Amino acid sequence: SAVISQKPSRDICQRGTSLTIQCQVDSQVTMMFWYRQQPGQSLTLIATANQGSEATYESGFVIDKFPISRPNLTFSTLTVSNMSPEDSSIYLCSVEEPDRETQYFGPGTRLLVL
Amino acid sequence: AQKITQTQPGMFVQEKEAVTLDCTYDTSDPSYGLFWYKQPSSGEMIFLIYQGSYDQQNATEGRYSLNFQKARKSANLVISASQLGDSAMYFCAMRGLTGGGNKLTFGTGTQLKVEL
Numbered sequence: 423s424a425v426i427s428q429k430p431s432r433d434i435c436q437r438g439t440s441l442t443i444q445c446q447v448d449s450q451v452t453m454m455f456w457y458r459q460q461p462g463q464s465l466t467l468i469a470t471a472n473q474g475s476e477a478t479y480e481s482g483f484v485i486d487k488f489p490i491s492r493p494n495l496t497f498s499t500l501t502v503s504n505m506s507p508e509d510s511s512i513y514l515c516s517v518e519e520p521d522r523e524t525q526y527f528g529p530g531t532r533l534l535v536l
Numbered sequence: 537a538q539k540i541t542q543t544q545p546g547m548f549v550q551e552k553e554a555v556t557l558d559c560t561y562d563t564s565d566p567s568y569g570l571f572w573y574k575q576p577s578s579g580e581m582i583f584l585i586y587q588g589s590y591d592q593q594n595a596t597e598g599r600y601s602l603n604f605q606k607a608r609k610s611a612n613l614v615i616s617a618s619q620l621g622d623s624a625m626y627f628c629a630m631r632g633l634t635g636g637g638n639k640l641t642f643g644t645g646t647q648l649k650v651e652l
Contacts, residue, residue: 423583453638455638455639455640459579463644464642464643464644464645465627465629465640466642467639467640470639480639512579514581516581516640518638523569523586523588523631524569524571524583524586525571525583525640526583527573527580527581527582527583528580529578529579529580530580532579
């Protein structure tokens with residue numbers, strides 16, 4: 423399976439600031455996904471990021487709050503903008519390998535907003 | 537729309553025993569995939585096992601097996617010979633395989649604690 427890394431692994435941020443999370447894959451993948459896991463909750467899909475096109479956002483998530491870039495087939499970024507304490511979560515990227523139906527996840531970014 | 541239900545918020549099992557984690561699902565997709573992931577306290581999501589709705593046999597991966605009962609819409613995870621390192625949160629998930637959707641829908645998870 424693909425090896426996925428995320429930076430930073432964790433961060434503590436002040437209210438009103440923004441944080442950009444990076445996701446790097448060791449092979450080319452078409453589909454990349456960004457999920458949020460609020461404390462004690464399950465995972466919720468934020469958006470799907472395809473190379474060469476704008477990200478597709480799920481209901482309840484907007485581009486102004488969570489802008490996403492996908493400059494190539496091995497890299498994506500998620501920015502959490504104008505943060506509030508409610509944004510404190512684990513943010514995970516995942517990839518779907520070509521010709522496979524399974525999604526593999528990165529190690530996650532733990533974000534605490536004060 | 538898809539829905540995953542995990543009714544066991546917490547489970548305890550003794551080391552070396554087998555444990556079954558329950559998962560039921562609902563979907564209108566004629567073809568779909570079912571997944572189990574393990575999330576230790578570190579937060580990473582570790583893929584364990586996959587079952588396609590079209591598969592005739594239940595999936596197995598080492599000590600993990602998936603008890604797939606399509607008519608009952610259940611996809612229970614069986615962990616044999618439990619180890620202390622199996623203590624973690626376990627999530628059942630599914631996605632439709634038709635219509636181009638790739639979104640994974642997750643259940644609320646089961647916290648498994650393996651005891652000596």
